[in-house]
Amino acid sequence: MPQERTYRILIRPTGTELHAPAGTALRDLLFEQGVEFPCGGQGRCRGCRVRVEEGTAPVNDAQRERLTEEELKNGWRLACQCSLVDDLVVELRQWDAAILADESPFAFEPRPGLGVAVDVGTTTLVAQLLDLATGRVMAVRTALNAQARHGADVMSRVEYACSEGKLLALTQLIRSQVAALIDQLLFSSKAKGDEIRDVALVGNTVMHHLFCGLDVEPLSHYPFEPRDAGLQKFSAIDLGWNLSPRATIRFLPCLGGFVGSDVLAGVLATRLSESEELGALVDLGTNGEIVVGNSARLLCASTAAGPAFEGARISMGMRAATGAISQVTIENQRLACHVLGNTAPQGLCGSGLVDAVAAGLDLEVIETSGRFADARKEWPLAPPVFLTQGDIRELQLAKGALAAGFRILLARLGASLDDVKKLYLAGAFGNYISRSSAQRIGLIALPIDQVSPAGNTALLGAKLALFPPAGEDGSYARLRQKIEHVPLNADPQFQEMYVEGLAFPQHAHVPI
Amino acid sequence: MGLFEEMQQAIIDGKAPVVKELTEKALSQGVKPGDIFPQVIIPAMNEVGRRMRDCEFFIPEVLIAARASRAATDILRPLLVGDDVARPAGTVVCCTIKGDLHDIGKNIVAMMLESSGFRIVDLGVDASPEKIVAAVREHRANLIAMSALLTTTMVNMKAAIEALDAAGLRGQVRVMVGGAPVTESWARLIGADGYGKDAPAAVELARSLIAA
Numbered sequence: 200m201p202q203e204r205t206y207r208i209l210i211r212p213t214g215t216e217l218h219a220p221a222g223t224a225l226r227d228l229l230f231e232q233g234v235e236f237p238c239g240g241q242g243r244c245r246g247c248r249v250r251v252e253e254g255t256a257p258v259n260d261a262q263r264e265r266l267t268e269e270e271l272k273n274g275w276r277l278a279c280q281c282s283l284v285d286d287l288v289v290e291l292r293q294w295d296a297a298i299l300a301d302e303s304p305f306a307f308e309p310r311p312g313l314g315v316a317v318d319v320g321t322t323t324l325v326a327q328l329l330d331l332a333t334g335r336v337m338a339v340r341t342a343l344n345a346q347a348r349h350g351a352d353v354m355s356r357v358e359y360a361c362s363e364g365k366l367l368a369l370t371q372l373i374r375s376q377v378a379a380l381i382d383q384l385l386f387s388s389k390a391k392g393d394e395i396r397d398v399a400l401v402g403n404t405v406m407h408h409l410f411c412g413l414d415v416e417p418l419s420h421y422p423f424e425p426r427d428a429g430l431q432k433f434s435a436i437d438l439g440w441n442l443s444p445r446a447t448i449r450f451l452p453c454l455g456g457f458v459g460s461d462v463l464a465g466v467l468a469t470r471l472s473e474s475e476e477l478g479a480l481v482d483l484g485t486n487g488e489i490v491v492g493n494s495a496r497l498l499c500a501s502t503a504a505g506p507a508f509e510g511a512r513i514s515m516g517m518r519a520a521t522g523a524i525s526q527v528t529i530e531n532q533r534l535a536c537h538v539l540g541n542t543a544p545q546g547l548c549g550s551g552l553v554d555a556v557a558a559g560l561d562l563e564v565i566e567t568s569g570r571f572a573d574a575r576k577e578w579p580l581a582p583p584v585f586l587t588q589g590d591i592r593e594l595q596l597a598k599g600a601l602a603a604g605f606r607i608l609l610a611r612l613g614a615s616l617d618d619v620k621k622l623y624l625a626g627a628f629g630n631y632i633s634r635s636s637a638q639r640i641g642l643i644a645l646p647i648d649q650v651s652p653a654g655n656t657a658l659l660g661a662k663l664a665l666f667p668p669a670g671e672d673g674s675y676a677r678l679r680q681k682i683e684h685v686p687l688n689a690d691p692q693f694q695e696m697y698v699e700g701l702a703f704p705q706h707a708h709v710p711i
Numbered sequence: 712m713g714l715f716e717e718m719q720q721a722i723i724d725g726k727a728p729v730v731k732e733l734t735e736k737a738l739s740q741g742v743k744p745g746d747i748f749p750q751v752i753i754p755a756m757n758e759v760g761r762r763m764r765d766c767e768f769f770i771p772e773v774l775i776a777a778r779a780s781r782a783a784t785d786i787l788r789p790l791l792v793g794d795d796v797a798r799p800a801g802t803v804v805c806c807t808i809k810g811d812l813h814d815i816g817k818n819i820v821a822m823m824l825e826s827s828g829f830r831i832v833d834l835g836v837d838a839s840p841e842k843i844v845a846a847v848r849e850h851r852a853n854l855i856a857m858s859a860l861l862t863t864t865m866v867n868m869k870a871a872i873e874a875l876d877a878a879g880l881r882g883q884v885r886v887m888v889g890g891a892p893v894t895e896s897w898a899r900l901i902g903a904d905g906y907g908k909d910a911p912a913a914v915e916l917a918r919s920l921i922a923a
Contacts, residue, residue, distance in 0.1 A: 243862070243892060243894070260896065264894060264895070264896065354861055354862060354863060355862060357863060358862050358863045361863070419810070419861075419863035419864075420809070420810030420811070420861075420863060420864055420867075421810050421811065421812050421836075421837050421864075568769065568771070568772065569769055570766075570767055570768075570769070574767065576766070587766075588766035588767075589766055592766060592769055595769065688812040688813070689812070694814065694815060694818075697815070698770055698771050698774060698815070699771075701769065701770060701771050702771060
């Protein structure tokens with residue numbers, strides 16, 4: 200019997216060398232290396248493009264539709280459309296970012312045993328092992344969500360789950376991945392599974408449904424109402440996890456629409472519901488989530504902000520990793536770019552994009568309409584990285600959606616922007632973004648001293664849920680009663696406010 | 712600058728009050744209402760389309776320009792009743808497909824088609840196959856322009872085309888599709904007559920489908 204032919208793949212610039220049998224999908228090989236497939240590997244976007252430096256990777260129709268002739272000639276391919284027919288040297292364009300784990304101090308009621316808090320993100324998972332007696336974090340583990348190969352954003356994940364038998368597969372995938380993370384936490388801290396008393400998981404509504412094995416079909420179309428948004432409790436036996444059968448495993452309840460327990464956790468972490476002053480929490484991601492309110496009432500919403508903040512759909516966009524321009528400032532009327540990892544610039548990540556546009560506005564290279572002032576098509580930042588007219592438009596779409604959502608929630612509360620005393624920026628992007636640039640482009644309309652990066656509020660909230668107040672079973676019924684979900688797409692004013700919110704502010708807001 | 716050029720510029724700049732004033736001025740000077748469409752509004756909106764395609768214009772500018780062109784058409788339409796020039800280039804049923812509420816793109820396409828001389832029957836958002844069939848029948852539409860912005864809702868385009876088939880209307884109406892996740896190959900797959908990648912492309916496509 201002839202032996203199956205094996206090919207060698209060298210990945211640049213990491214230098215990783217892989218061997219795989221002929222016909223292996225490049226997608227499966229590269230996913231392991233942290234490459235993401237934004238459209239779920241269906242050849243509908245350009246997110247997974249790689250450059251084949253040596254070797255042959257055949258071009259198909261999907262690639263001809265998405266890549267220009269010039270790009271194809273230069274070796275660019277969509278990784279999701281290629282399988283191995285030759286030895287390859289492949290240059291990656293995507294990089295794994297440092298995942299934000301929370302290390303903030305928090306108040307707690309001591310109890311015996313260990314607990315695990317898990318932030319089930321669409322892109323990344325973060326799990327922490329805690330000593331419930333001291334509140335000390337004993338170990339942290341992060342991973343890319345293994346479901347991501349079936350779509351980078353929640354909608355493509357939902358689409359995949361809607362096909363026959365795939366929901367079960369996604370559910371098993373995430374459950375076993377979280378189990379593996381817990382095993383690693385235990386291993387690294389030399390603890391035993393039966394010491395774990397409590398596991399609290401948070402995530403958006405789609406992650407909630409996929410973990411719990413609930414049908415996501417209702418989330419695939421208007422009115423986007425979840426089937427069962429409540430608290431879901433499991434035993435280790437239900438999940439096939441190697442923990443004590445007495446351990447409680449809870450996925451915290453959602454708030455409505457796509458707004459899930461990650462935002463509920465955010466409210467717990469920022470204590471928005473405990474203050475009489477009006478406060479807001481904004482999580483900037485592919486879905487921008489917004490909460491505004493105080494101890495009397497809170498409103499929440501999600502907007503399809505588009506992936507610009509994560510560097511996707513930006514011509515030279517990339518994640519915040521080595522080679523990304525993460526900061527752009529003006530020094531002596533010239534641009535100064537900071538590149539992550541002190542290497543040559545390779546692309547632009549979300550924070551760099553916001554900075555670049557803010558600088559463009561200040562230098563009057565970009566008009567407030569978003570147009571380049573001198574009708575140019577692109578603006579070099581640091582060779583070979585440049586900003587295109589289309590990139591600015593993507594950013595405008597993202598910030599317009601967020602601004603409109605914010606205004607609608609404020610209007611529903613009968614409040615104005617001046618009433619908001621505190622704005623928390625959650626998530627990795629909230630940590631890296633320059634607040635003054637965010638203000639310059641109109642993403643934030645509050646004075647800078649009222650805006651604070653809040654870190655991974657989802658994980659912090661999940662940890663707090665391990666120490667619930669007396670009588671609280673994790674359903675947070677009273678708190679959820681106070682939080683109302685506003686479906687923005689059904690609001691007749693949304694479109695008008697969205698279009699109004701696309702332009703950039705005339706002048707920089709002068710902080711007090 | 713001649714009056715027509717001035718009017719065109721006012722539309723491109725999105726100055727609705729100026730467009731209204733200049734349209735009235737033109738009419739008072741004896742310009743035939745039927746000349747304003749082909750010599751002012753259509754070329755102006757073609758220019759708006761070009762700028763949109765070149766990324767010079769973005770959604771707000773396009774919407775404002777389309778509104779400005781409406782300042783002229785609102786005055787002209789009543790004057791053109793029964794006139795040959797006023798006969799619409801075709802009747803287009805526009806909608807976002809069932810399950811989909813994202814209508815900014817659809818609205819831009821509808822406005823551009825309208826200022827290119829098409830009669831628009833706008834079904835708004837979340838239009839079911841039944842609603843589309845009923846509208847085609849009632850308005851004797853020549854064209855359908857439907858849009859989807861989600862991969863999960865674009866499958867409903869296929870359902871709409873099948874419903875037209877079942878109703879025996881497929882022979883009399885051309886179907887064009889668009890929206891971010893929609894592609895040329897998707898259009899072919901579901902049996903649509905064409906795909907427009909943006910609003911200017913949709914206008915060209917509508918013209919060519921009507922001429923065919």
